[in-house]
Amino acid sequence: MLLRRPQVAAAVIDRLRSLGIRMALDDFGTGFASIAYLQQLTIDRLKIDRSFLAPLESEPDMREVLVSIVGLAKAYHLEVCAEGIETPGQAQLARLAGCGRLQGWLFGRPQAASAFQAVALRA
Known part of the structure; x- marks a missing residue:
């Protein structure tokens, strides 16, 4: 619906x-989840999609990309969640x-939902 209307x-x-x-907005940075x-x-x-998080430890440039995405989100006053x-x-x-x-x-x-429920009931 986002794309068509x-x-x-x-x-x-x-x-x-x-x-x-x-x-x-899920999976930001991939597919159709764009800045627009x-x-x-x-x-x-x-x-933020996991594809930006997976290489963080091995590719230092990805850290700058992540900081930039977080900065963009904060400019729009959005909370930020890192996936993956x-x-x-x-x-x-x-x-x-950030x-x-x-x-x-x-x-x-x-x-499974049953395993989650069992843990939740014990808490």
Whole structure:
């Protein structure tokens, strides 16, 4: 819908936000999740695609790219989530770049709903 009818999508997102639903732009930097959407849509959070996080420890230039993406998000007053964090080093570099939220296998692997419920009930 974003590609074919961006004005309609923006209206739907605004209506959902008026109901208290917060919106995130997922997989930023890949495919169709582009900078233009930051201008066109009222979103709350930018989720940086894992393809920018995976090479952080081995490619120092990617650290500058990550800092730039975080800076762009902050210019639009968005929270930033780094996806695909698999190592403590990636987590540290993402935090240093300004990512306020991290997600990935370092923090937990996918699991069946029943396993998640069992852990939640014990807490």
